[in-house]
Amino acid sequence: MDKEMRILYGAQPAVAIKKGGLYIQLLKTKEHMEKCGFHIDLNDPWKDPAPEDYNLFHLFGANFSTNILGTLMKDKDIPLVVTPVFFSKHSAGMLRMVNRSNSLLFKAFKISTPHIYTKELLDRADKILPNTPRESELITHGFGIREEKVSLIHNGVDERFYNATAELFVKTYGKKNFILYVGYIGNHRKNTLSLIKALQGIGVPAVFIGPLVKTPYGELCLKEIAKNKNITLLKPLPHNSPLLESAYAACDTFVLPSLFETPGLSALEAGLAGAKIVITKYGGTRDYFGDEALYVEPNNIQSIKNSIVKSLVKEKTNTLKNHIRKKYLWSFIAKQIEKIYRSFR
Template identity: 35%
Template sequence: MDDRSLETPDTEPTAARWVASRSHGPYAAGSAFLHAPSFAFQAWGGGENQLIQTGRHLEGFDLPVRLFHPWTDRLIDARVLHLFGMSREGLELAKAARARNVPVVLSPICWYEPRSLWALEPTVARKLAAVGLWSMRRTFPAFSGWRRELLQLADRVLPNSEDEAEQLIRMFGVDRRRIAVVPNGVLPDFGWGSPQLFRERVGDFEFVLFVGRIEPRKNPLGLIRATRRLGLPLVVVGEAPPQHENYERLCRREGGDRVVWLESLDHHDPLLISSYAAARVFALCSWFETPGLAALEAALAGAAIVITPHGSTRSYFGDRAEYARPGRVDEIGAALSRAWREGPRPGLAAHVASNYLWDRVAKLTAEVYDQVAD
């Protein structure tokens, strides 16, 4: 492990300060320009964390990075343009970069799951349209569209797992030779945490933990119902993104006095790290995950994991987690019961520490930059 890539919680700036400092002012020649859609940081999630931690740890390898600012930055100055997430905004930027002979790297951060499309679309018409488009893409990967165009423009595509890579090949015809799998990562801080701060500020009790957005895709409501049936305490860390406030109110109403609610915490907040360390079980029974950064953090902290089978979760956790489908409250309950009773699977924390720390993610990313830019 290269210690230059690690910063301690005492000295590392908050994510917001880091974003601000890398978005304005002068930048080094040959910087990698990192870009996310302009709406991305309005509702914090795993994609935003992936961008920030990748950037921070690339700097640990002495690679200059810049968060692309369209009003002041010139693409011609970039060594490489790295897009996080797929958007029409990113497509136009990729076209401009290619016109200036600037290499384009794309981390799609995507998963197309027909079960989630059917479950989450609000009307039957939209359910049928969404699943129909998925079926068309699956059958005719050469079917035109802006996502396919963006994927074809990228010099390298960096899915987070082999499962995501196979999906991109099947649905969009991406050339495997342009794919380099770069996994999601986790900070080693989560493996060093103590439960003491949580016990002092919140309480000294055993509990199931959920960390994430309070929205239908993450399915905290299904988790709340399952824990209430079992009589297990649940701690929820997170808040609703815009337009999901009614869903959060429903979750709070159903949770009642069996759920402890904590507001969304900065990624380096000692209370978040302590919450993972104090949790007996961590649960993320979403409609899909790729693979759920919070689940990796909790696994490194030593919690037993209950997670959705939809997405790329099995690529990361294998047989070291309990799996429960989001639409089955009884199944979630059974998985929680096993995890509560049996504890974390042997070797889980060591597996995460060996394969998914951010310094390794940054090293793989830097190797891609070298391939496309030199």
């Protein structure tokens, strides 16, 4: 069934509500795989898919919230492909020890930890598609997964960001050459409070675009933003918004000082639009941005501040822009995924 393969996609139950990078990654994979001739369905929790209807099930995320969906699909004898989106600061050796201890705890006392659910999915998967070499190493050496089951597939990015211009954002908001952050405001992993504090005293306008998380941490972010007249807070923009790509092109430096990123879709988009990048050093970001970004220690506010100041005095070049265009456009990434899918014919 060369051009008639049917594939089912799944993720954690709240993926469409939460949105974010994984949501975009799933939908963009679907879009580009359909262009390659595949029939893609999104899993409906109110429907029981028949095994004969699908060549494989592609699960995005390997954790507690996706474990039961992946294992039940595998129980139906539908081949399982997993994009884990996994990160740990532990070394592969330490992770291996943790997994062994977890296994013993569960067998002896039925005590479960998050890694148990990830390992079960990875063990049962027919193919695993990590986003970074670091993630690949953790999967093979930390979880003990055979290397032949693992294929590195980088995150893709839309070429439209390469052609972005600043005019629309400048016309709409009257701002250019600012510091930009795009993402959840008040999400602990995104480390927005540290970013807001790092911006104090820099004296350059900053723009935050994204939804506010209604938590005590989110409220702290709002209080800190109110202290800095240079920060403009804008509501989230749809991913397909011309204003979003224009914001990337209009800014001087894009900052993503998260606790970790794998590798940060918004940073890829901003880099492709020509922005200078300041980003967390954790999660495989260096594998994507190489020497063309500045890397921060997310738990150190001074590290974030210093890197932003250093970035602001650097000249913009097209080196990162062209690097991302050469390696990470969806037109290139889609061909790699297509080859994997077709191996299940």
